[in-house]
Amino acid sequence: MAKRKTQRLYFILLGGLAVATGVALVLTAFEDSIVFFYSPTEISQQTLSPGQRIRIGGLVETGSVNAEGETTTFSVTDTAESLNIVYRGILPDLFREGQGIVAEGYMLASGTFQASDVLAKHDETYMPPEVADAIKAAGEWRGDEPQQEATSNSTMASP
């Protein structure tokens, strides 16, 4: 039977090991799985390496949605700049013109954004926080009055 001191040492050893494992795993994972968010204005101001996974967001521009077979093209805007997006698949149920959306994917060399996921909220009064910030940054935000309370939900479409 171990002595109390030996046991304490064993606890410390195990605890240290657990912390070290956790930290090592987190650092490895962070290296390549963090996805940054950009607004259309930010995209237009900097060059991103093609293929880098990013998230973008804005309002779907009225009249921009065009479906061709399984592929949909549309553009989003933060009221200052807009960005063309191409997506293959079934869009979320509440994807509509004028709605705030967030899309994840990467920039093509042509300057079009290839989306692999499109996230839209299931409530007209809801605005993804990033989109609201982007529109605020573009200086066009007028919606600071308290939003009407309603249960909202959203869907994300993934191919």
Next chain:
Amino acid sequence: MNPEIGHYALALALPVALVQAFVPLFGAARRDAALMAVAGPAALLQMLLIGTAFAALTQAFIASDFSVINVYQNSHTAKPLLYKISGVWGNHEGSLLLWVLILAVFGAAVAAFGGALPDRLKARALAVQGMIGTGFLAFILFTSNPFLRVNPTPAQGLGLNPLLQDPGLAIHPPMLYLGYVGFSMAFSFAVAALLEGRVDAAWARWVRPWTLAAWSFLTVGIGLGSWWAYYELGWGGWWFWDPVENASFIPWLTGTALLHSLIVVEKREALKSWTILLAIVTFSLSLLGTFLVRSGILTSVHAFASDPTRGVFVLALLAIAVGGSLTLYAIRAPKLEPGGLFSPISRESGLLINNLFLATAAATVLLGTLYPLIADALELGNLSVGAPYFNTVFIPLMVPLVLLMGIGPMMAWKRSDLAGVLARLKGALFGVGLVFALALSLSGIDAIDIAGSAGIALAAWLFFASFTEWAGRVRLFKLSPANLWKRVRALPRASHGMTIAHMGMAVLIVGVSGSSAWKQENILTMGAGETITVAGFDVTFHGAETIRGPNYESVQGTFSATRGDGKAVTLKPERRIYDQPAQQTTEAAIHTAFWADLYVVLGEGPADTGRYVVRAYFEPFVPFLWYGILMMGLGGLVSLSDRRHRIGAPLRAASIVELAKG
């Protein structure tokens, strides 16, 4: 009139909760039996009052009383009765009311059935329950009152979000809350024990059944949420590492750790202060989960619209609960009597390592979930942490944990013989080899096939090892059938429960591995008569028609699927547009053939062409996820039915322990 009765009852519940929070606590400090005795009746009265409030709100929903704003915003006369009732908790205010109702029911259960508990521990635990109740009742009454009226009365309600009009999601929140709030019992008993300055085997016996019940409900609740996301959202996925999903999963991880460390406290009186810490942390994480879901500060797939003042209120509650209990812990925990000693190779040690894996996993998932907030606060940029992060950190932690799950239950307390245990598992190892070879031969030798097969082999290890342990305890191959049956009956239910739950975990791992590795999908714009192929299935589209549901209009497609010369199955996916609110939902058609699903989603097509975007998925092993979760929940219930876990029993059982020791 009824809403006023409900409102009044709810307002009365607040002072009752305050009395429950402080009078017994004062009594316990003064050792005044009369003051301590206030706790029980206060807890019962609180349940009665909150129950009345909940009934009044439910009645308003059933009767479609739109003069109540909450009913107006979330209900509609055309809604089926089930969704009128589930609408009560399908919104912020009502779901919080359900939260405190469950809290009050748990408190009342302690008051009514906790006769065997020492008076002071009971008084203090109920007082802590009263404090939690006070906080949440104040939250409801001051920021989220479900009984507010509107004048003039609207003629019709706005309706419930159609996504929530679903049988799975109707019972998902109550299950989840039974789990979340159930952990408040462990928390209250932990704080009470810190106040007492005493944690022993008897304490663990009192806390275990509550923790077990909470864990079982949370398991089933998370499972239901995942099942709902799978069939309702139409993405063919069942887990997205979304913040709201993580919010319920993190307390599950620490709750699972708590469930196991309580066994060590009960059997060996070791790991006491660690267990207390886990109890505090688990409930704190449940509160954090409520906060994350209710505040809307994270961009989530399942985000609920929210109002910042509420977020601040929950955050304040969280700070008081966590700060207060951890401060108490820091002062009192070092004074707890040191526990029993054990060797590094022992059951205790196995359970401790299990706890460390689960706690590390919980911490890494928590970090990933909160990192976007931290980065935002530190102005590191606007970013998100997605599934790749969680898979990278979580899987390497779970693999060794599952390997250990096979060995741990066979280890002896205090000091065990690892070589002996492994020798008994030779048969299981042989079985694992066979399963791995079989999986590879059926799938292939690509990297993904090897990964999927390895996952299934891991599940086989857990399944066979759990079976070996159970077979050893009932002496399966050594007794005549009649004696064997006696032996099975004599084995404590808790042991059967553990085996069922561990095997359920194995079945779940088959589902996770198989569906991640071998899912197939295809997408095509189709007109009537055309065929889409997925995983060898020919899925032919026969056209779509518009049908009318109780409160929606639906475009329903008809598909037939065959594989080879097999019999055709008919699939009817829908795309519904609800009347009120006018929202669209996708109803996937799923055909389950025991081990795999064929999953078809009807999308929109170019307008007026009769053509639709169709997505077809082959989802192997997904049903195993649901079987596994049901087995885990069942294991918890079987274990809960153990005589030793009955609430009245602990005192007697504890005295037997004393006798055995003496």
